[in-house]
Amino acid sequence: MTAERHNVVVALSGGVDSSVAAALLLEAGHRVQGVFMITCEQGRHAQAEAEEVAGRLGIHLTVLDLRDDFAQILAYFFGEYAKARTPNPCVMCNRLVKFGKLWDFARQAGAEFLATGHYARIITTDGQAGLYESVTPFKDQSYALSMIDRNVLAHVLLPMGEHSKDQARQIARRLALGTEAKAESQEICFIPDDDYAAMLEQHHPELIRQGEIVDSSGTVLGTHQGIHRFTIGQRRGLRVAMGKPYYVIGLDAGSNTVILGPKEEVMHRRLIANRANWLIEPPQSSFHASVKIRYNDRGKPATVHPTEDAVHVEFDEPNMAITPGQLAVFYTDEGPLRRVVGAGWIERADG
Template structure:
């Protein structure tokens, strides 16, 4: 008989390591697991900084948050360990974050944190502790699919959906991971925190870029990658040089405000050329994207992808956008996603996550980071040329 975590053991014989960040969500997960009689061990990762982030509202995994996690563990009566992952976090997340901006991309550091630290190093620690499961406070769901492996799904609360940030989770990792909040809303989670008597019940949610103590990412990027702050030209898509900028790191595709030039028409950042240190601008229609090529692709479907295969799916190119109709193609080992309705402001470095549906606890099929984009205008030109051949 399976317990509530789909493990064939009684809860008392099932060890669950809970990743405790010091926030409400992971604290409630620890409380729920302890309440259900599991053998719970709380683990908190010291990821960065002992100074500036200690009292900064919205930080996580440092200073006050570690103290909060320790207090929650004491309240719940579970063992709690703090592991120093600061060096690992710097190399796997912060350095990669800075390099991505220097390359003219717009990175998502919390995805790197999940795939390189929390779901790799922490998962190994959980195994070393003899854990049957590693539970986290993410709003996402998992259950066994037709293949017999666990699959990843959107949560019941669409407003808290974090599946976009977890596309890189591998099948082997999913077999050990559990997400107890996948069926809950945030208000329900806070109600549980109050029921457990946790002092952090009304604590504010953490921010995505938790390691930026001043809230200005450019200071970190400039320190680690000075070349990202080198001046260059602001160039119109028609080739005209319109002005100068103080570093490609200060711009992202889709940006309109703060470009620093005067023009008779609204202009948007439509591309960044880090090699030439150019910020490329143009009218809104130049933002429309027809297709994207992905790197670091992770596939979570039941059957492996075949070369030349085309798969209908739904693609999400920003965390705040809904999944839209798309087609996946595997061409010469490279994954290409055709965006059937087009998308605006698609930025290299962002994630493109694939689902089997557009709404309501859809399954996550996989995803990757956007390596390059194909504008709609270019696609139409190519189609017109093909028609004349």
């Protein structure tokens, strides 16, 4: 953020992070208005909370019904599971809805910036905006923002990137926002009770289909009632007793088969990712980076090899549970900072 006054639209969810982000922008002197997104019926209960926050802050709140736009996120979510891939709907929503449709609204409303409560940082150097980790790495959300359009970065404000969650609650309490005691949201917004399998089966009952559980040699170990209930690296809930820990090492949508193996068979040195999104000028040669392969990952050192139609990643050491459908996110060091330079959707582990 700069010391200048700007017109800013803040995405208000009714929670502590977005409410504090809006308050910090107001304290900095910006002209702020809020927007609440209706993306699904399950999220509508938060509208009253967002309206209360806007009232306490003294800002105008627009309610946008984006359920039609969000339908593509649901289609993607269901489609990935049908292909035995593990989707990341929050990443897709950030790209297409929050920093897509919502940024379109902000521009039409005369705003120069769109702000959210994400824990990450936008830092501008030599006129170029970059995405960086939050000051509190264990709360960092830059992974989930890595697929947004590079051209939008210069118009994004992320006030929470300079604060910890504890500080956010303290600020909310100091300003009497009424959100300081709100519980941390751990669920995907459109899935009731975080039971994704039940929702999948409700909308696509054809996924409930018995198949075989086998080991990597093809020996049948048991049966399952739906491949959508498994993900690469899963250890619990396999209902197969092997005498030592076994993990899901593969899912075959074509044969409706779950493949299990010991830990060494879920470890891989390489992956291939596609549909890369670069937040810098697209690199023309290989580079070293820390690569995250899931949201809670801290990243592992690797060499990233960009090609014309894919990105090949080779880790310095074997990495566990490389999962098709998730993101590989590439971080480079800039002094004490870690910058997101790009990301790609994991297609497969490659040896």
